[in-house]
Amino acid sequence: MRIQEALSMYDKLNILTDAAKYDVACTSSGTSRKSDGTGIGSCEQSGICHSFSADGRCISLLKILFTNECIYDCKYCVNRRSNDVARASFTPDEVCTLTMEFYRRNYIEGLFLSSGILRSPDYTMELLYATLYRLRRECNFQGYIHVKAIPGASPELVQRLGFLADRMSVNLELATAESLRALAPHKTRKNILTSMRLVQNRMTENKQELTLYRNAPRFVPAGQSTQMIIGATPETDYQIIQVAESLYQKFELKRVFYSAFVHVNNDAALPAKTGEGPPLLREHRLYQADWLLRYYHFRAEELLTEENPNFNILFDPKCNWALKHLEEFPVEVNRADYKMLLRVPGIGYKSAVRIVKARRLGTLDFADLKKIGVVLKRALYFITCGGRMMYPTKLDEDYITRNLLATGEKLPREVREMGYRQLSLFEGGWNEDGICVQ
Amino acid sequence: MKTVYVCSDTVTGIFSGIYDAWKSRKREEECEIALRGMLDQQLFCDYVEVEETEHKADAVEALIRKHLGMRAYHDIYHAVLSADPKKGDAVLGTMLTAREIPDSTKIMDHLSHPKVEKVFELYRNVFGETHSYKGFLRFRELKNGVLYAGIEPKNQILTCLAPHFADRLPTENWMIHDKTHKMFAVHEAGKQWVILWGDTFDEEVFEQVSDREEEYTRLWKGFCQTIAIESRRNPRCQLQHLPLRYRSEMVEFG
Numbered sequence: 001m002r003i004q005e006a007l008s009m010y011d012k013l014n015i016l017t018d019a020a021k022y023d024v025a026c027t028s029s030g031t032s033r034k035s036d037g038t039g040i041g042s043c044e045q046s047g048i049c050h051s052f053s054a055d056g057r058c059i060s061l062l063k064i065l066f067t068n069e070c071i072y073d074c075k076y077c078v079n080r081r082s083n084d085v086a087r088a089s090f091t092p093d094e095v096c097t098l099t100m101e102f103y104r105r106n107y108i109e110g111l112f113l114s115s116g117i118l119r120s121p122d123y124t125m126e127l128l129y130a131t132l133y134r135l136r137r138e139c140n141f142q143g144y145i146h147v148k149a150i151p152g153a154s155p156e157l158v159q160r161l162g163f164l165a166d167r168m169s170v171n172l173e174l175a176t177a178e179s180l181r182a183l184a185p186h187k188t189r190k191n192i193l194t195s196m197r198l199v200q201n202r203m204t205e206n207k208q209e210l211t212l213y214r215n216a217p218r219f220v221p222a223g224q225s226t227q228m229i230i231g232a233t234p235e236t237d238y239q240i241i242q243v244a245e246s247l248y249q250k251f252e253l254k255r256v257f258y259s260a261f262v263h264v265n266n267d268a269a270l271p272a273k274t275g276e277g278p279p280l281l282r283e284h285r286l287y288q289a290d291w292l293l294r295y296y297h298f299r300a301e302e303l304l305t306e307e308n309p310n311f312n313i314l315f316d317p318k319c320n321w322a323l324k325h326l327e328e329f330p331v332e333v334n335r336a337d338y339k340m341l342l343r344v345p346g347i348g349y350k351s352a353v354r355i356v357k358a359r360r361l362g363t364l365d366f367a368d369l370k371k372i373g374v375v376l377k378r379a380l381y382f383i384t385c386g387g388r389m390m391y392p393t394k395l396d397e398d399y400i401t402r403n404l405l406a407t408g409e410k411l412p413r414e415v416r417e418m419g420y421r422q423l424s425l426f427e428g429g430w431n432e433d434g435i436c437v438q
Numbered sequence: 439m440k441t442v443y444v445c446s447d448t449v450t451g452i453f454s455g456i457y458d459a460w461k462s463r464k465r466e467e468e469c470e471i472a473l474r475g476m477l478d479q480q481l482f483c484d485y486v487e488v489e490e491t492e493h494k495a496d497a498v499e500a501l502i503r504k505h506l507g508m509r510a511y512h513d514i515y516h517a518v519l520s521a522d523p524k525k526g527d528a529v530l531g532t533m534l535t536a537r538e539i540p541d542s543t544k545i546m547d548h549l550s551h552p553k554v555e556k557v558f559e560l561y562r563n564v565f566g567e568t569h570s571y572k573g574f575l576r577f578r579e580l581k582n583g584v585l586y587a588g589i590e591p592k593n594q595i596l597t598c599l600a601p602h603f604a605d606r607l608p609t610e611n612w613m614i615h616d617k618t619h620k621m622f623a624v625h626e627a628g629k630q631w632v633i634l635w636g637d638t639f640d641e642e643v644f645e646q647v648s649d650r651e652e653e654y655t656r657l658w659k660g661f662c663q664t665i666a667i668e669s670r671r672n673p674r675c676q677l678q679h680l681p682l683r684y685r686s687e688m689v690e691f692g
């Protein structure tokens with residue numbers, strides 16, 4: 001391990017940004033807070049992007065590690081103990097100064113502080129706590145803070161930290177316990193889930209405290225999130241979204257993030273390096289499916305099955321579902337209930353709300369749907385307006401598949417060339433994580 | 439013959455124009471609101487110069503709040519700040535249409551009406567630009583300690599941006615300079631923000647930054663470069679989210 005003495009601030013920031021960049025979440029959403037007039041900072045419910053980096057991802061938070069002098073040896077990680085990379089650690093003061101000065105200039109929405117394990121989980125957590133304490137209490141910073149909880153740290157520390165942060169996350173890292181054992185020998189599934197549960201329980205208690213005392217301190221008001229690495233281990237998409245679903249249901253997570261595996265280390269336990277780069281299309285399909293779980297009332301086993309455990313390269317998960325369930329279509333737009341409208345390819349949740357409102361005022365035709373924002377070239381196979389289809393079409397899987405593909409929309413060049421590199425194509429809405437959701 | 443009410447491109451001006459048109463009890467196709475300097479002269483129209491007063495503007499504001507509700511007022515207020523010359527007319531048309539439906543507070547759901555649709559579209563555009571600048575605006579610290587930001591918005595968004603920063607930076611002295619419309623939002627620590635017009639300031643002062651400014655600029659630039667993952671490079675996606683027009687004042691692109 002190389003530890004350089006007397007690094008400049010510039011070098012430290014460079015090392016500890018480089019070490020943090022594979023963490024995907026950079027969102028500042030989920031809580032809204034006005035300033036109290038004495039300090040600095042506020043939070044917006046929807047989050048704010050402050051810049052976009054060359055990889056097209058949103059920069060919202062100062063995303064750094066506190067230290068990369070890590071005693072663990074996770075095989076997928078650049079900072080693992082056995083790697084020969086430049087090492088550095090911040091002091092709590094340095095992190096505070098950077099956050100405050102960047103925030104004043106409107107570079108950032110807040111801080112995302114993660115860390116390697118310096119000496120022990122508790123020792124590291126104490127440092128994170130000291131940093132957040134200073135930032136909140138001494139600098140009076142009221143902007144957004146996302147902090148990592150280190151699995152294995154004492155519950156009492158996790159608690160204290162959670163009262164200073166807006167969001168806390170414990171990384172699940174890999175979808176199954178076997179994979180974790182294989183690639184992160186110092187981590188255990190049990191420790192990770194215990195920490196998650198602790199945060200969850202404390203949040204529940206806090207909700208009760210807040211109903212009793214409106215001014216009680218708030219425990220991670222923007223909720224808990226986690227992240228899984230995709231493509232380093234052999235799990236199927238089906239396994240992954242089942243895990244995600246149960247994290248949402250059983251641990252009440254706000255978000256699950258997926259991070260396409262980036263080859264940074266050569267290790268026999270990792271998949272062989274190919275020329276294809278990170279599995280970005282797969283990551284993208286998982287985000288789309290995740291969106292369906294959270295906002296479209298889909299269940300994991302509707303989207304995939306044991307027999308058919310991976311997402312279609314050509315179509316997004318909703319379209320794929322529709323093609324396999326043609327018996328549910330066509331849907332009459334003027335009558336179908338909201339949940340069914342959500343299942344129609346080409347109708348997003350905003351359009352579905354608008355349809356429900358607008359049809360109270362009169363019967364909708366295809367021109368109205370277009371104004372509302374429905375993507376008719378996809379939806380037309382699945383809907384009727386006043387009993388009529390837009391064009392005569394057949395409700396037949398092959399027929400619709402062929403026609404959807406012929407229009408070429410949504411079909412990325414990367415897919416046409418059957419490579420997975422560089423997805424620059426995906427249209428549709430992008431949320432502030434720089435993640436395309438549709 | 440159609441009457442065209444000509445007013446200035448300000449909230450007071452447009453609301454005064456709407457006041458006069460409303461008072462005349464004309465139907466939608468008999469009247470129009472046009473902005474001075476952005477007229478396309480039509481034949482067979484009667485052009486009337488609007489006398490602009492705060493009284494008229496307040497009356498129209500109250501009328502909208504009362505009959506169309508807060509949500510519609512919110513949308514209309516944003517639409518009036520837009521750069522579109524047809525905005526006053528869209529607002530008037532929306533108000534006239536609201537009179538004709540059973541529940542006028544639901545007017546913004548009537549997206550199939552062209553004027554309502556227009557107001558909605560303008561609102562979205564102004565709101566969107568405001569939201570973008572909440573993130574993309576950059577302050578720099580001047581020699582005198584004031585935080586200065588220059589922006590070049592298409593719409594007149596200063597009155598939407600200022601409350602956001604006043605809440606966020608209550609203990610700082612800052613100013614936001616709308617270079618397109620030659621306006622300033624100025625905030626003195628602990629006080630209310632104000633809007634100033636014209637050449638109030640010696641603009642050379644804006645170039646004289648504090649001693650530590652360069653260091654923070656350098657740190658931020660370095661951060662933005664390092665945070666990108668090389669094997670995910672995607673300049674097209676970056677461009678889509680952060681159009682070039684915002685970048686001129688962003689230090690990380692300087």
Ligand code: SF4
Nearest residue numbers: 070072074077080116
């Ligand atoms: S704990 Fe594992 S993933 Fe985290 S910094 Fe250390 S080696 Fe990397």
